[in-house]
Amino acid sequence: MFDINPYYVFTVLVVACGGIPKGYDEGGFSASIGLKSFQNDFDLNASHWKNNASGLANRKANITSFGVLGAAFGSILALALADRLGRLRCWQFFVALWASGILMQLFSSGILGFMLFARIWGGLGAGGLTVVAPLYLSEVAPAKSRGMIVSFFINYAASVTMSVTATQYRLVQAIPLIPVGIAFIGSLFLNDTPRWLASKDRSDEALIVLARLRGAREKQDHQLSSEYQEIQEQIIAKQQSLANVPIWTIIKEIATISTYRERFLLAIFMQTVAQWSGGNGITYYIPQIFEYAGVTGGNTSLITSGAYGIVKLVFTMIFTWGLIDIFGRRRCMLTGIGLQCITHVYMAIYMSIFVSTENKSASDAAIASVFIYAVGWSIGLCTVQYLYGTEIFPTRIRSVCYAANMAVHWFFQFAVVRVTPNMFVSFDVWGAYVFWALICFIGFVILGVWAPETKGIPMERMEELFAGRWWMGWRAKVDLTETPSGGKIQDQRNEKEFTTDIERF
Structure with missing residues (x-):
């Protein structure tokens, strides 16, 4: 094992800051629209919309969701640029894109159209970073890394210490420019990933960078040489697998080879349930959710929202x-969905029966259920579907499937964030919780029978895990004591057979 060195730590910290824009958008910005100063500038005061609740919901939803819409296209753009520009230059490009969007957002000065454009523009950068930053980290780290930041308390500090002027919300929304700006300056001292450099035939440079990341003093270090050789072999294998293969051929393989199709549809279904089970709808409007649950006072709501984060x-x-990795993917996912469903059911009952009765016990239980929901969301569909997406696909189709998964993720997240305020108006809040509860119940049943346990299964043996009927996935197992008879061999056979069929056609 290589010793962790300052350059490696510096690299990880800098690149991981690429997660701040998305996390802060869900936390800091989403809460900032509840500040009185923001509401005054963009006409979001309820008193101005007494006879048009839907109009107010539409305006709030557009401001909040357009950043997510931009992120959807940004993630697709990142997949197109990452190999061409390199991981580092692509990271810097999307940071600049996001920062310029934030600056436009800060000085939109109550102009709704300009704010919506700035949200989409900045969203392009935030969405691109969600693809490039994990890609960079996965190629430089011996083990996977992950990070998250949520910042409701900044809004609270601004609400109690600053006057109700445009400067108040502008400061709140500008805060993430500081750490990301510092990270951008730090990125000027970084190199691109050894894997990308090697893929561009820059072998000497790749080896030097790898030695720097691992703290190896000499390029002849045995462990360093072994890791570099493994990188080269993986690149060669990928190039051979994808050599001269049009993307439409890969798409046809996914559609026509049953095991590919099943895995692809499973990943898409997981993303669908994750987005429509209420997770991001609640996160983006959490101050409002706590007010519905009985938390009174704008500042108290922000404090509670910070605790939720x-x-x-x-x-x-x-x-x-x-x-x-201890409990397994299935157990975490199903436990999480189950907790989500139970809390949705209680909130639906509370919102339909107790919300107007001033029943403190019911209100306290509602507040507690929101936190229980946060636990369920965090241990389940906040993370598990992404892990499945990196594990179950063979190399040949992984990039296409990953692109499709991220596109579904972002477009559905945009839809959820966009319609949630309208759901609260049209369904009287409790109806929204009934809808989310039904999605969780359906997801629990279908994923309970479909999704196999992938913990500890080598990626080259995933074919065996998906060899049976889809509804028997809950029983699927791979005997790791036996020599693989399917797995990678079968995946390669499928690839060759389909390629031959295409050529004949």
Whole structure:
């Protein structure tokens, strides 16, 4: 094992800051629209919309969701640019894109159209970073890394210490420019990943960078040489697998080879349930959710929202960084969906019966259920579907499937964030919780029978795990004591057979 060195730590910290834009958009910006100063500038005061609740919901939803819409296209753009520009230059490009969007957002000065354009523009950068930053980290780290930041408390500080002027919300929204700007300056001292450099036939440079990351003093270091040789072999294998293969051929393989199709549809279904089960709808409007649950006072709501963010952060870190490999993917996912469903059911009952009765016990239980929901979301569909997406696909189709998964993720997240305020108006809040509860119940049943346990299964043997009927996935197992008879061999056979069929056609 290589010793961790300052350059490696510096690299990880700099690149991981690429997660701040998305995390802050869900936390800091989403809460900032609740500040009185922002509401005054963009006409979001409820008193101005007494006879048009839907109009107010539409305006709030557009401002919040357009950043997510931009992120959807940004993630697709990143997949097109990452190999061409390199991981580092692509990271810097998307940071600049996001920062310029934030600056436009800060000085939109109540102009709704300009704010919406700035949200989409900045969203392009935030979405691109969600693809490039993990890609960079996965190529420089011996083990996977993950990070998350949620910042409701900044909004609270601004709300109690600053006057209700445009400067108040501008400061709140500008805060993430500081760490990301510092990270951008730091990136000027970094190199691109050894894997990307090697893929561009820059072998000497790749080896030097790898030695720098691992703290190896000499390029002849045995462990360094072994890791570099493994990188070269993986690149050669990927190039051979994808040589002269048009993307439409890969798409046809996914559609016509049953095992590819099943895995692809499973990953898409997981993303669908994750987005429509209420996770991001609640996160983006969490101050409003706590007010519905009985938390009174704007500042108190922000404090509670900050606590909600901490609960999400802690449980996501605990399960992502260890327990998910102890309990398994299935158990974490189903437990999480189950907790989501139960809390949705209670909130639906509370919103339909107790919300106007001033029943403190019912209100306290509603507040507690929101935090329980955060735990369920964090240990389940906040993370598991991404892990499945990196494990179950063979190299040949992985990039295409990953692109499709991220596109579904972002477009559905945009849809959820966009319609949630309208759902609260049209369905009287409790109806929204009924909808989310139904999605969780359906997801629990279908994923319970479909999704196999992938913990500890080598990627080259995933074919065996998906060899049976899809509804028997809950029983699927791979005997790791036996020599693989399917797995990679079968995947390669499928690839060759389909390629031959295409050529004949």
